[in-house]
Amino acid sequence: MTETIDPLQQAAQHRRQLAERLGEDAVAVIPAAREQPRNRDVEHPFRQDSDFRYLTGFPEPDAVAVLAPGRPEAAYVLFVRERDPQQEQWAGARAGTEGAKARYGADEAYPLAELDERLPGLLTGRRRLVCPLGRDEAWDRRLLGWLRAAAARARVSAPAPTGIELLQDNLHEQRLVKDAAELAAMHRAAGVSVMAHRRAMQLARPEIAEYTLAAEVNAVFQRLGGEPAYPAIVAGGANACVLHYVTQRDTLRDGDLVLIDAGAELDGYAADITRTFPVNGRFSGEQRAVYEIVLDAQRRAIDCVRSGLSFDAFHQAATRALVEGMVELGWLAGEVDALIEDGAQRRFFPHRTGHWLGMDVHDVGAYAVDGQWRTLAPGMALTVEPGLYCPPGSEGVEARWHGIGVRIEDDVVVEEGDPRVLTAEVPKEPEAIEALMGAFRGSGPEQE
Structure with missing residues (x-):
């Protein structure tokens, strides 16, 4: 822009x-x-x-x-x-x-x-x-x-x-409705944030501290003229099941995932990105199975960020995809509609799928008007961030799933036609993540 x-x-x-x-x-x-x-x-x-x-x-x-x-x-x-x-x-x-x-x-x-x-x-x-x-x-x-x-x-x-x-x-x-100059500022903040997340994927290794990755993310923000829009979440292993984990004192372990939720603020406007990826550069079978459910949920949700649809539409799309996936994994049992009506998904998906984004990372504007979900319109900007979290000790779930937490988040602008994803340049396809991490290990740092 x-x-x-x-x-x-x-x-x-x-x-x-x-x-x-x-x-x-x-x-x-x-x-x-x-x-x-x-x-x-x-x-x-x-x-x-x-x-x-x-x-x-x-x-x-x-x-x-x-x-x-x-x-x-x-x-x-x-x-x-x-x-x-x-x-x-x-x-x-x-x-x-x-x-x-x-x-x-x-x-x-x-x-x-x-x-x-x-x-x-x-x-x-x-x-x-x-x-x-x-x-x-x-x-x-x-x-x-x-x-x-x-x-x-x-x-x-x-x-x-x-x-x-x-x-x-x-x-x-x-x-709530951003003009072209505001969206340009948000695009710049997103670009800085994209570089920081790519850098974190490149540098992740077993046996480094969570705070080491957090420092690298913040260094990219500052080197490119930004600052953290909020305290970064860098959560290895089961720490990813703590939604606002900010302790950052644990060591990343071989075989675990790491979840990074971090965004830059630049020129007064914020970005907000989450990626989850394997510390050693390769998803296990269980990790990939959970990850692909969350990724499918995010794809379906982003497709519902359209002018004329309600603010709730993309959340409902993500919820259905996640519940279908949890039934397939054996985390939940029953009919999908009945499980959603009972709120069974909240055990493993306790938050909504997104929030407004702008000068504040949780930006201003009502989500409902006169008791009805707001209708989306061009110029509105929001996050889309479904997740699944299976804390250690989760009853009724096989132990092989315990400690897996996955969230995928992008910044999306409502337009007249298809939604525009400001943060799409951070890899989120499993193969793309593994390729970026593997290429860096084999041939040196990616050029920013």
Whole structure:
């Protein structure tokens, strides 16, 4: 894909779209993320709030954006940290109020210290206040204070908001459908993630630690300008039966599978890929039998990621394929329809088949509307990730299947016709996986 635009132009377009949704009787107040402590004198790497980045492109913590559609003097106002040479010597340059206007497109910009003084005036004259609520108690208290102050200033000709509408109810529907530039960013994140997974397949060996493969995956992300979109799962053997296994302290063993669930974030957009492959480069008979059931389920599911079908359709397709396979393997006994109706598959397939994907790895947007599964439409992006997991000690299942866990996950975009798989270049056919792993062992590293 070649569609790219300046991220600040993109943020301005997102603001215009939101303004059209809100109308001129509303004002939106959106906070940036705050820096979060990790432990004494150490903070987690800063990651901007997705809604704030989507609307502003502003990269600094603690800022507050105000969007007042139709306000003639300034429809877009930023409150930001002031320039401070001493602080900037330690933590890097700040935009300040002048930079917020000149570089980030704010119509007006003020120091954060003036927020309590100025914000009630920006609310006055608007009947609806749109903002996030319920995520941060301190923020909620400040919002109520600004509302009270705005009410005290209000006149007949200048009303004040009387209540709060949730930002997500207005913005997240907009974020759910990606435009061409957003999909291009997701394609780039997927490309980085593809390279990382291929690298992990090349380097997997018996007797190396799970964290060694995790380090290689993260190194590819960072070398290509990305970062982990979420903590990687690298799970050898029976650890793959723990859905969110992040310990990564075990050693990979000859004869086991390893499951890697990892994706890069690049330019604010995430990828999310899972592959399961043999540590020694060759599937055993039992491993291949389970793997091919999951692969068939994923193929059927991807074929249901189509405009006009429901969000549940691809999950139902995967579930049927998995239950048919489990009956064939002897993990379940009975009629397929009855087993699905009873939920028998949840013992070995306890999760749904996918989730929205975008700026957040579990991206925003309702899965159901008015009690009905949402209908898929072009521009929506999601994961397709069926799996089968047979933990050690599973009663009623032959011991030869115990400890096998398989998940296969790709990133898929809904289009007018066939779905587009962004992550297809990571091998998932058993023969292709074995060929990649065998070729690397025989002739040296694959060129990235």
